[in-house]
Amino acid sequence: MKSKKKTILIxxxxxxxxxxxxxxxxxxxxxxxxxxxxxxxxxxxxxxxDIEIIQGDILDKKLLxxxxxxxxxxxxxxxxxxxxxxxxxxxxxxxxxxxxxxxxKNRVKRLIYFxxxxxxxxxxxxxxxxxxxxxxxxxxxxxxxxxxxxxIVLSKIKQGLAAVILQPTIVYGPYAGSWTIGPITELKxxxxxxxxNGQGLCNSLYIDNLVDGVILALTQKKAIGETFILTxxxxxxxxxxxxxxxxxxxxxxxxxxxxxxxxKFGFLxxxxxxxxxFNLPRPKFIIKMIKPLYLKTQAINxxxxxxxxxxxxxxxxxxxxxxxxxxxSPRISFTQGMKLTKKWLEYSRFI
Amino acid sequence: xxxxxVIGCGAVVEKFHLPxxxxxxxxxxxxxxxxxxxxxxxLKKLYKVPIITNNYHNAxxxxxxxxxxxxxxxxxxxAIDCLNQGNHVFCEKPMAINFSEANKMIxxxxxxxxxxxxxxxxxxxxxxxxIKTKLENNYFGKIKSFKYEEGVPxxxxxxTLYAFNKKQAGGxxxxxxxxxxxxxxxxxxxxxxxIEYFDNSYGGIESDCLINLKIGSxxxxxxxxxxxxxxxxxKIKGEKKSLSxxxxxxxxESFEDGIYNExxxxxxxxxxNNNDYISGQEAIKSIKTIDYCYRNKKQLKEPWNEI
Numbered sequence: 019m020k021s022k023k024k025t026i027l028i029x030x031x032x033x034x035x036x037x038x039x040x041x042x043x044x045x046x047x048x049x050x051x052x053x054x055x056x057x058x059x060x061x062x063x064x065x066x067x068d069i070e071i072i073q074g075d076i077l078d079k080k081l082l083x084x085x086x087x088x089x090x091x092x093x094x095x096x097x098x099x100x101x102x103x104x105x106x107x108x109x110x111x112x113x114x115x116x117x118x119x120x121x122x123k124n125r126v127k128r129l130i131y132f133x134x135x136x137x138x139x140x141x142x143x144x145x146x147x148x149x150x151x152x153x154x155x156x157x158x159x160x161x162x163x164x165x166x167x168x169x170i171v172l173s174k175i176k177q178g179l180a181a182v183i184l185q186p187t188i189v190y191g192p193y194a195g196s197w198t199i200g201p202i203t204e205l206k207x208x209x210x211x212x213x214x215n216g217q218g219l220c221n222s223l224y225i226d227n228l229v230d231g232v233i234l235a236l237t238q239k240k241a242i243g244e245t246f247i248l249t250x251x252x253x254x255x256x257x258x259x260x261x262x263x264x265x266x267x268x269x270x271x272x273x274x275x276x277x278x279x280x281x282k283f284g285f286l287x288x289x290x291x292x293x294x295x296f297n298l299p300r301p302k303f304i305i306k307m308i309k310p311l312y313l314k315t316q317a318i319n320x321x322x323x324x325x326x327x328x329x330x331x332x333x334x335x336x337x338x339x340x341x342x343x344x345x346x347s348p349r350i351s352f353t354q355g356m357k358l359t360k361k362w363l364e365y366s367r368f369i
Numbered sequence: 370x371x372x373x374x375v376i377g378c379g380a381v382v383e384k385f386h387l388p389x390x391x392x393x394x395x396x397x398x399x400x401x402x403x404x405x406x407x408x409x410x411x412l413k414k415l416y417k418v419p420i421i422t423n424n425y426h427n428a429x430x431x432x433x434x435x436x437x438x439x440x441x442x443x444x445x446x447x448a449i450d451c452l453n454q455g456n457h458v459f460c461e462k463p464m465a466i467n468f469s470e471a472n473k474m475i476x477x478x479x480x481x482x483x484x485x486x487x488x489x490x491x492x493x494x495x496x497x498x499x500i501k502t503k504l505e506n507n508y509f510g511k512i513k514s515f516k517y518e519e520g521v522p523x524x525x526x527x528x529t530l531y532a533f534n535k536k537q538a539g540g541x542x543x544x545x546x547x548x549x550x551x552x553x554x555x556x557x558x559x560x561x562x563x564i565e566y567f568d569n570s571y572g573g574i575e576s577d578c579l580i581n582l583k584i585g586s587x588x589x590x591x592x593x594x595x596x597x598x599x600x601x602x603x604k605i606k607g608e609k610k611s612l613s614x615x616x617x618x619x620x621x622e623s624f625e626d627g628i629y630n631e632x633x634x635x636x637x638x639x640x641x642n643n644n645d646y647i648s649g650q651e652a653i654k655s656i657k658t659i660d661y662c663y664r665n666k667k668q669l670k671e672p673w674n675e676i
Contacts, residue, residue: 041674044572058530058532059524062522062523062533062595062596065533065573065574065576066574066575067572067573068572191673192673359673362673365597365671
């Protein structure tokens with residue numbers, strides 16, 4: 019008897035978003051999951067499920083042609099995150115071209131493409147919705163590549179591909195690298211500072227709210243051919259976002275970037291680094307005194323101007339379209355999301 | 370001179386077993402078996418091996434001893450075949466993917482009067498042998514409890530999916546890292562009387578597991594992970610004294626020393642017909658525990674998922 023289960027292929031399956039999508043789809047009966055994994059070493063999370071793991075590369079056209087056959091749905095999460103801009107471009111742009119091509123050729127019922135809030139660049143207006151123009155940021159390969167990749171998906175939609183484009187914002191939660199493990203690591207080593215007293219706005223998105231959006235994008239008819247911004251629905255300040263993590267590790271108050279700038283600590287970074295070139299005697303008490311200052315100055319010097327601008331922004335990303343067409347309604351509040359994230363961080367021994 | 374066939378020539382064999390065997394004068398590597406012929410050609414040249422083949426049957430008649438380092442699900446059938454064909458067998462851990470298969474291996478060894486050794490390297494290290502001696506000499510007093518944690522994010526360079534295939538690997542972190550850990554614990558403290566086992570698999574293979582056990586009056590807790598960095602500490606609490614050492618500690622010896630020692634002992638045991646090696650009968654004790662764990666698994670709680 020033919021199985022009634024719908025077959026879904028997920029690319030970039032060892033990443034944190036795909037990992038959670040697989041966990042959630044596994045809880046819902048009726049899905050047969052195929053997961054394309056480039057680096058098997060990272061597949062321990064998804065290997066816990068009774069799914070088909072396919073080892074391969076998003077640039078391997080022959081493989082993509084085969085694995086998109088007899089597949090009902092595709093969620094394309096693969097993105098270039100190596101140290102090479104060229105490789106990243108190939109994975110993000112050409113990889114998307116490949117998957118979109120074969121989804122169209124093999125008549126996949128729906129492709130969910132993971133874009134990003136980054137396509138809107140900066141400076142941002144007070145409110146961003148899906149009609150806002152995309153801006154290329156010079157030297158930001160991720161932003162450039164994602165704009166190109168999205169254009170490819172849009173052109174395939176015009177050719178008849180049933181695709182949905184999702185633009186998640188600041189995705190945090192269990193297993194999140196950039197917005198959970200990253201902040202904890204920075205805060206633990208005193209390498210994070212609040213810009214403008216943390217009054218910039220963080221358009222947070224708890225991972226399970228995002229996955230709710232993905233499931234709606236897979237199932238809602240009105241979603242086809244559309245682009246959706248997804249957030250938790252209510253932005254918070256960066257101060258609140260980072261203070262939530264700061265409380266978890268029990269550190270003192272967060273330091274403000276401007277205060278440190280005022281005292282010209284940044285100015286000390288270069289001479290201290292220069293002094294390292296000499297094999298001078300370094301008594302322990304001097305190292306103890308200087309090291310925190312040195313690390314702080316290094317961190318400040320390493321903060322690119324773009325990052326300061328990013329944390330200073332007060333733009334609100336609107337989810338009105340997702341609410342209207344997808345019936346998207348974020349279930350998990352920021353407080354709940356952080357509570358769950360804390361449980362995972364404790365289990366994973368980060369805190 | 371003992372003639373040997375190595376069946377399965379993956380990364381572990383290339384890195385550890387072949388260099389160790391090359392140092393033992395009384396053994397000759399007669400044949401290498403693998404499905405990757407390019408790899409075999411390189412190893413043949415490096416170790417001057419007469420026969421390379423993808424079919425181990427071609428080598429059994431010309432050898433006395435088989436070293437098996439195949440995917441876990443092939444350990445039992447190939448070992449039994451080799452024993453039936455008259456070869457002594459050294460099989461990498463885990464001995465087998467379940468208790469029943471391990472039992473069949475032992476029966477084949479007894480029936481054919483051939484030796485069956487299992488690669489449980491941790492017993493080879495002096496640091497663990499000293500703990501064993503101290504326990505036997507009541508150095509710690511009556512043991513109250515132990516706690517063993519070992520875990521780092523998985524970093525083994527995988528080229529095939531076998532390790533993530535439940536049927537082929539037999540399981541995840543428990544049968545892999547746990548094969549060493551459970552053997553060490555059972556060897557040191559004895560067979561558990563009560564086991565409570567939790568893992569985080571959902572029809573696939575587990576990346577994390579937790580075992581609460583009781584061995585007589587000793588309470589034990591073992592936590593293993595392929596996804597998290599744990600404390601990696603082994604603690605023993607006795608009435609008189611306690612001990613806290615890094616988990617998987619090899620002391621002053623290297624892992625290579627451990628492999629060399631276990632192979633050297635087994636080759637000497639074949640030459641002198643003695644029993645100074647870790648036999649199948651010894652190794653099955655930990656397989657029994659692992660098998661019980663998998664059959665009585667409870668779901669490991671993931672409180673961040675309770676939404």
